[in-house]
Amino acid sequence: MAxxxxxxxxxxxAVLAFLLASRDAPTDEEVAPDGPARGEAGAGARPRWRLLAPWTPLPALLAALFLPEDLALELPWLFLGALLRLDRPARLFLGLTAAVWLAAGWYARGYLPTTGERPPGERRFWGWFLATMGGNLLLVPCQDMVSFTAFFTAMSLAAYGLVIHHPSARNLAAGRVYLALAILGEVLAFAGLVWACQVAQGEVSFAAAGAALAASPARDAVLWLLIAGFGIKLGLVPLHVWLPLAHPAAPTPASAVLSGVIIKTGLLLWWRVFPWGAGALLPGAFLVVAGLAGTFGAALVGLVQTDPKALLAYSSVSQMGLVALMAGLGLIADAHAGAEIAPLLTGLGLFAVHHGLTKGALFLGVGLAQTSLSTGGRRLVMAGLALLGASLAGFPLTSGQAAKAWLKALLPLAGPAWQPAFERLVPLSGVTTMLLLLRFLALLPRAGKPGAPAAPLAMLLPWAGLGLGTVLLPVILVGAGGFPPAALGLSGAGMAKAALPPLAAMAMAAFVWWKAPAAAERCRAGLAVPAGDLLHLTRFFSAAAAVQATAPTAPGATSPNAGGPPAFSLVGESPSGEARSPAGQEAARPPALAWCLSVLAGGEGFSTGLLLMVLLAAGLALLL
Amino acid sequence: MTWYHWLPVLMIASSAGPAVAIFFLEEESHGWRTLWNMLGAVVKILLLGVLFYEVHLGRTIAFHVPLLPGLTFKLHADALSLLFAGLSTGLWFLTTIYAIGYLEHSPHRSRFFGFFSLCVSTTIGIAMAGNLITLLIFYEFLSLTTWPLVVHRGNRTSITAGHRYLVYTLGGGALLLIGVVWLQTLVGEIDFVARGGLAALPPETHADLRLIFAMLVLGFGVKAALVPLHGWLPHAMVAPAPVSALLHAVAVVKAGAFGIVRVVYDIFGIEFCERLGVLEPLAGLAAFTILFGSWRALAQDDLKRRLAYSTVSQVSYIVLGAAVFGPKATIGGIVHLVHQGLMKITLFFCAGNFAEELGLHRVSELDGVGRRMPWTMVAFTVGALGMIGVPPIAGFVSKWYLGWGALEAGMPWVIAVLALSSLLNAAYFLPILYAGWFGQRTTPWPAPQGHVPDGIVAPGPASHRSADSPCPRWLSVAAGETSLLLLAPALATAALSLLAGILAGSSFSPLYWARFIMMGEY
Structure with missing residues (x-):
């Protein structure tokens, strides 16, 4: 069994080994520009790995569904003593992870040819894709810190290959930010985990570490390190800056797994090692504040994006803000004073599954909208995406409603003093999310690019499959037992409560669309925070310093391609959100500069926008 | 004295004998030279196997010869000496294969391989030394036998570098000599015994002992390249690749680090060091060296110099492990002796392959080299990621134990040093990996560099080895990217670094042996 x-x-x-061993792939030089399209090559000519690759996560999915619970495997010779166990969270995450990877893999099969890829690029993509998947699937059942980090690192580093799959200057810059933060995360995580191991008298298992941490004087120091180290992966504000850069840079199926499952691995680690209910006030409070800042700040910054994938990335930051908020409450709570932690963990898992399926499907939908579809097909895709967006905002009868209802019931963890505030704020996040997703729908192309190929079934089906998951999740949960319908908000009152925020957002959007589209656009332009927000702040300051130091030299002119600059520069060239402007490198500074200046000077668009936002917020607060 | 008391002597003789034989060989007798080299290496590995078995059963094998009244020449095999001897023996075997491939057409091969074997003999002598005097003798010999290797090329830069090397190491040796003599006058003969033998000295000698400790550590610190005594190392990079590989991974810098480990654990004893209060300054010096070396490595464009500064930084992990009081830090430091050796020799092998095959010496020339030499780049990647401390490669295990030990000793600042050093390592290694795997080369690759005789224009990598090559033709062409003699050792050490991390929990790992050593020291 094990x-x-x-x-x-x-x-x-195994499939990766097949891929590396296969000699079939013609090299760059051998590919004739008018070579036969992949479809005509015939199945017989296909190497084994290409047949196997999309099926790769299937065994893991079956394992998650059918293997007995608490199947354990102890390997004392591996690493510093590895322990794998398929406990309930592991099954949950394994199921989610394998499902999203399966969908993304099939989708990639249809996606790659449509973007004009030829076998060499395809081989490269699948190589990194499989390596990332290999790390991601293996880390899920790991119950000890060393094997978890080993696979976690494999996943993080291999994902870099996905981020820079299209090596444009913008994507390379995004990749640099991704890699720098991933390494920083590794180092912080290493420090935190070693400390946890020391606190646990050398035990490397999560269970021992979590229990020992709860009573240790080093608890808060370890928590800070773990919050920062794995918060980077989770997109915790202010360490989220890689997400809005890397997600648009990666090919669409890779964005789907990045946002759908890879960022959840940070949550999985927190889940396993945090001393829940230990009353850790300061780190918990930080998580709550950072979570709130993410939930609302990222949603607002996301609203002014022009790239749908960057917008979805901000939505992920915003949703993970909710996760951080709840995790923070779980840390602050005191189990000795009777706080119940188990439902919180269930809720976080539920939310992770909901968000993983929904966000994965949303990303896959972006690629679908770029293909040429029939009018009916496009309507179907748009309707599906609207449904997914509504699910993210917690619309009734969706997985989002179930997950959010479960989490909202846990707000008493915040204590009587803070509970009312949170009970107002959390529904408000439904409004911002819905606004964000409506803007996302507006950004999607109305028609495929001229000459874009038709959407193959390999792209439509995985998308539809993940999308169905988000609709069926509440049904499955209730059907499988253990979840009373009322706890998932499946009652009349619960549905009315859940419907209010998305509907309010729709009304607001409709109002703006009808009455003041020009003002809204002015406001957006004035507030144009480029993707990677805070990064541009540092870039602005360093650019200013560079200007002062050497006036004639163009700041930020170091090319990422120029043969390995001696230092690993984070602040290189523009991963600008305005990447569509052809200005390229020159566009690096103006948006950031314009942004800072408009903030300082309070330009017209900015003040209009601010006014609008304040009014909206005030209205909502009264409404709720 | 039965036969097996001679085992330590045989360990030394198994490379010293071939060395003498090789000196008398004709320049052109490849076959005999290879035979002697391989014979020595294989015999040494077999002897080592016997020793490991005996020591694992708890026996210590010692060999004494009185030199002068009060001075004994003593060799012994304990757990710690076997760790170092095992590393030297294994890597010597691989480096010899590499050197045969690397130097097959260059002049003075007999001289080179003769000194090469002598250098390994002295390293084994350092590993097996049973008292301070014997260690000192071999330590000085090592300086002399490595000098001809550093200046092997014979041009002006290598002579200057060799001069600098001699000044540093002989200076260090002199300091060491004073320290040893002083200690000898205080307590008489000093054998290496677990937990040290000085703890019983009266308190009024403690001031002297502190000074002696400083002299011994600085004397060994020259070879271990502790800042500010590291100046010789980056210059010694003019030596041929196999020499750099062995100097950095095994012979010289490790001899220094090993000496410091011996001083701390088996002369003073770690607990006595703690009481003397000499550990904190040593830890501070090591931490500074770790960060300073990494910092300087950032700015180097020459690949071998970047690796040299990386060595300066990494060897101090071993010293740091010795300087932090606690069993876990001891394990971390001692195991890094092996781990660093495996990873760093991989990197130097690969740097040598780039230089030998394509004439690439600078980081800025490496764009796209991963396409041309994928297997070499794979080995380099494993080594570099291991240096950063990426799990599950060996370097991670060292850092894990060092961090754990530091926390146990109540020194959380060490964690910050480790973290910062990892970041710096990433900052100077990742651009190399990026250039190699993702960089695009715009100009065609230069013709393979191998020592092709003038007039023969090599059309491609597969056929550039000339016909009189001492190795069979299939060895040259099998790998496609470079000679198999150059590639196989790099891949082997890369695989070993990976396995040392993956199988750390098993009883065949360096970690297991380091734990075994630690049991004796606390």
């Missing part, structure tokens, strides 16, 4: 689990988890590496 062997089956290991075999299932190792399948990506």
């Amino acid at each position: 062997l089956l689990l290991v075999l299932a988890l190792l399948s990506p590496w």
Whole structure:
């Protein structure tokens, strides 16, 4: 049994080995520009890995569904003593992870040819894709810190290859930010985990570390390190800056897994090692504040994006803000004073599954909208995406409603003093999310690019499959037992409460669209915060310093391609959100500069926008 | 004295004997030279196997010869000496294969391989030394036998570098000599014993002992390249690649680090060091060296110099492990002796391959080299990621134990040093990996550099080895990217660094042996 689990988890590496061993792929020079399209090559000519690759996560999905619970495997010779166990959270995450990877893999099969890829690029993509998947699937059942970090690192580093798959200057810059933050996260995580291990008298298992941390004087120091180290992966404000840069840079199926499952691995680690209910006030309060800042700040910054994938990335930051908020409450809560932690963990898992499926499907939808579809097909896709957006905002009868209802019931963890405030704020996040997703729908192209190929079934079906998941999740949860319908908000009052924020957002959007589209656009332009927000702040300051130091030299002119600059510069060239402007490198500074100046000077668009926002917020607060 | 008391002597003789034989060989007798080299290496590995078995059963094998009244020449095999001897033996075997491939057409091969074997003999002598005097003798010998290797090329830069090397190491040796003599006058002969033998000295000698400790550590610190005594190392990079590889991974810098470990654990004893209060300054010096070396590495464009500064930084992890009081830090430091050796020798092998095959010496020339030499780049990647401390490569295990030990000793600042050093390592290694794997080369690759005789224009990598090559033709062409003799050692050490991390929990890992050593010291 345990062997089956290991075999299932190792399948990506096996397929990767096939891929590396296959000699079929013509090299760059051998590819004739008018070579036969992949479809005509015939199945017989296909190497084995290409047949296997999209199926790779299937064994893991089956393992999550059918292997017995608490299947354990102890390997004392591996690393510093590895322990794998398929406990309930592991099954939950494994199911989610495998499902999203499966959908993304099939989608990639249809996606790659449509963007004009030829075998060499395809091979490269699948190589990194499988390596990332291999790390991601393996880390889920790990119950000890060392094997978890080993696979976590493999996943993080391999994902870099996905981010820079299209090596444009903008994507390379995004990749640099991604890699720099990933390494920083590794280092902080290393420090935190070693400390946790020391606190646990050398035990590397999560269970021992979590229990020892709860009573240790080093608890807060370890928590800070773990919050920062894994918060980077989770997109915790202010360490989220890589998300809005890397998600648009990666090919669409890779964005889907990045946002759908990879960022959840940070949550999984928190889940396993945090001393829940230990009354850790300061780190918990930080998580709450950072979570709130993410929930609302990222939604607002997301509203002014022009790239739908950057917008979705901000939406992920915003949703993970809610996760951080709840995690913070779980840390502050005092189990000795009778706080119940188990429902919180269930809720976080529920939310992770909901968000993973929904966000994965949303990203896949972006790629679909760029293909040429029939009018009916496009309507279908748009309707589906609208439904997914509504689910993210917690619309009734969606997975979002179920997850949010469960979490809202836990707000008493905040204590009587803070509970009312949170009970107002959390529904408000439904409004901002809905606004964000409506803007997302507006940004999607109304028609495919001229000459874009038709959407193959390999792209439509995975998208539809993930999308169905978000609709069916509440049904499955209730059907599988353990979840009373009322706790998931499936009652008349619950549905009315859940419907209010999205509907309010729709009304607001409709109002703006009808009455003041020009003002809204002015406001957006005035507030144009480029993707990667805070990064541009530092870039602005360093650019200003560079201007003062050497006036004639153009700041930020170091090329990322110029043969390995001696230092690993984070602040290189523009990963600007305005990447559509052809100005390229020159566009690096103006948006950031314009942004800072408009903030300082309070330009017309800015003040209009601010006024509008304040009015909206005040109206909502009264409404709720 | 039965036969097996001679085992330590045989360990030394198994490379010293071939060394002498090789000196008398004709320049052109490849076959005999290879035979002697390989014979020595294989015999040494077999002897080592016997020793590991004996020591694991708890025996210590010692060999004494009185030199002068009060001075004994003593060799012994304890757990710590076997760790270092094992590393030297294994890597010597691989480096010899590499050197055969690397130097097959260059002049003075007999001289080179002769000194190469002598250098390994002295390293084994350092590992097996049973008292301070014996260690000192071999330590001085090491300086002399490595000098001809550093200046092997014979041009002006290598002579200057060799001069600098001699000044540093002989200076360090002199300091060491004073320290040893002083200590000898205080307590008589000093054998290496677990937990040290000085703890019983009266308190009024403690001031002297502190000074002696400083002299011994600085004397060994020259070879271990502790800042500010590291100046010789980046210059010694003019030596041929196999020499750099062995100097950095095994012979010289490790001899220094090993000496410091011996001083701390087996002369003073770690607990006595703690009481003397000498550990904190040593830890501070090591931490500074770690950060300073990484910082300087950032600015180097020459690949071997970047690796050299990386060595300065990494060897101090071993010293840091010795300087933090606690069993876990001891394990971390000692195991890094092996781990750093495996990873760093991989990097130097690869740097040598880039230089040998394509004439690439600078980081800025490496764009796209991963396409041309994928396997070499794979090995380099493993080594570099291991240096950063990426799990599950060996470097991670060292850092884990060092961090754990530092926390146990109540020194959380060490964690910050480790973290900062990892970041710096990433900052100077990742651009190399990026250039190699993702960079685009715009100009065609230069013709393979191998020592092709004038007039023969090599059309491609597969056929550039000339016909009189001492190795069979399939060895040259099998790998496609470079000679198999150059590639296989790099891949082997890369695989070993990976396995040392992945199988850390098993009883075949360096970590297991380091734990075994630690049991004796506390």
